[in-house]
Amino acid sequence: xxxxxxxxxxxxxxxxxxxxxxxxxxxxxxxxxxxxxxxxxxxxxxxxxxxxxxxxxxxxxxxxxxxxxxxxxxxxxxxxxxxxxxxxxxxxxxxxxxxxxxxxxxxxxxxxxxxxxxxxxxxxxxxxxxxxxxxxxxxxxxxxxxxxxxxxxxxxxxxxxxxxxxxxxxxxxxxxxxxxxxxxxxxxxxxxxxxxxxxxxxxxxxxxxxxxxxxxxxxxxxxxxxxxxxxxxxxxxxxxxxxxxxxxxxxxxxxxxxxxxxxxxxxxxxxxxxxxxxxxxxxxxxxxxxxxxxxxxxxxxxxxxxxxxxxxxxxxxxxxxxxxxxxxxxxxxx
Numbered sequence: 215x216x217x218x219x220x221x222x223x224x225x226x227x228x229x230x231x232x233x234x235x236x237x238x239x240x241x242x243x244x245x246x247x248x249x250x251x252x253x254x255x256x257x258x259x260x261x262x263x264x265x266x267x268x269x270x271x272x273x274x275x276x277x278x279x280x281x282x283x284x285x286x287x288x289x290x291x292x293x294x295x296x297x298x299x300x301x302x303x304x305x306x307x308x309x310x311x312x313x314x315x316x317x318x319x320x321x322x323x324x325x326x327x328x329x330x331x332x333x334x335x336x337x338x339x340x341x342x343x344x345x346x347x348x349x350x351x352x353x354x355x356x357x358x359x360x361x362x363x364x365x366x367x368x369x370x371x372x373x374x375x376x377x378x379x380x381x382x383x384x385x386x387x388x389x390x391x392x393x394x395x396x397x398x399x400x401x402x403x404x405x406x407x408x409x410x411x412x413x414x415x416x417x418x419x420x421x422x423x424x425x426x427x428x429x430x431x432x433x434x435x436x437x438x439x440x441x442x443x444x445x446x447x448x449x450x451x452x453x454x455x456x457x458x459x460x461x462x463x464x465x466x467x468x469x470x471x472x473x474x475x476x477x478x479x480x481x482x483x484x485x486x487x488x489x490x491x492x493x494x495x496x497x498x499x500x501x502x503x504x505x506x507x508x509x510x511x512x513x514x515x516x517x518x519x520x521x522x523x524x525x526x527x528x529x530x531x532x533x534x535x536x537x538x539x540x541x542x543x544x545x546x547x548x
Contacts (some may be wrong), residue, residue: 219265219278228278231270238266286447312428325363325451328355332423332457337428339465340497343475345430351423355444358372358447358451365416367407373398426458430489431473468497476515479524486510486528496522 220227227238231307243249245258252258268274331354337346355365372378376395380402384391394400408414424443437457444454479494489508495501502518512528 217261219266219268222261222265223269229269234269238262249263270353296343326448327451327453328445328447330454330457332459334459334461336461338463339468340471341428342432342434342460342462343430343470343497345432347425348428349423349425351421352456354420354422354444354456355417355446356420357450358409358416358418361409361416362409362450363416363447364403365409366401366403367409367411368403371404373402373404376402378402382436416448425457426456428460432460432462434460436460465497474521474523476523476525478527480527480529481506481510482529483531486526487513494518494524502544529534 220229223234223237223241225234228235231356238263241262242259245255247255247259250258259345262326268278313445333350333352335348335350337348341348350473358365361367373380375397376382380395380398380400381392384393395402398404409416412418422443424440426438426440428438437459440458442453443456445451464503468475470476475497477494477496479492481492484490485506487509489506489510491503493501494504496518504516504518504524506526510526512526513528516524516526518524
């Protein structure tokens with residue numbers, strides 16, 4: 215009589231793959247022989263393993279749902295004796311227990327991305343507002359052309375004992391022990407003779423000059439990323455990025471508020487009282503003719519456009535420039 219795979223895993227017939235995998239991992243922790251010392255644990259784990267294989271395979275699951283069985287998919291075929299990794303059921307002891315308990319093995323001999331280079335630049339407020347193209351020079355590394363970043367002459371010749379990983383894993387009950395491969399001493403290569411060009415480092419030191427673009431209205435402490443211009447990757451891995459940190463200098467004439475620029479303009483008292491026209495310049499040194507209305511308030515703000523504003527600052531005449539006649543006129547008017 216065919217067994218109910220859904221019942222074995224404890225999931226609904228409409229369960230998604232994610233739900234099945236989640237429930238499967240729970241059952242592994244409960245019934246795996248390294249955890250559960252019950253005499254039936256091995257048999258129960260075999261059934262759980264086989265059920266998981268059927269329900270996570272779209273074709274086999276469809277056949278099972280339609281006919282109630284899967285040819286070659288019974289429990290006898292799903293588990294081929296012993297617990298050396300559940301070879302017939304696809305059980306990955308390290309993956310399941312690593313995810314549940316935070317253990318992750320890492321293949322240190324695989325291609326590895328290079329580190330990012332960080333560079334700080336100080337720019338003017340003018341460049342921050344208007345945008346600009348700039349160049350910087352810095353020291354970095356590139357992958358060795360001869361050994362492709364591996365550091366060894368024959369970098370394609372992998373160690374057969376560890377399959378190029380550089381380490382071996384030994385499972386002892388609940389624990390997985392990782393040790394350096396004695397054959398290749400952790401290099402992962404059968405030929406450990408170092409490259410003549412890079413002396414085994416896999417990279418070369420170089421000086422670089424990079425052009426980068428500063429966008430308009432960039433903010434202080436913003437970063438600009440230049441892809442693949444960081445340090446060289448290892449063992450054929452991609453290079454890191456160049457990260458440019460922007461710092462903006464203060465400006466003695468202009469102040470910034472978001473995407474608006476302000477500047478104070480000195481205006482004679484006569485122009486403030488009687489009105490007139492003045493010439494001003496923005497941060498790009500573009501000229502504007504601005505009309506000042508009569509009796510304009512001091513510290514008044516006038517918008518030149520959506521980005522540029524002026525603040526009027528009244529300049530009083532020097533006392534030596536005011537004679538008795540001026541005083542009499544002022545007394546009459548004020």
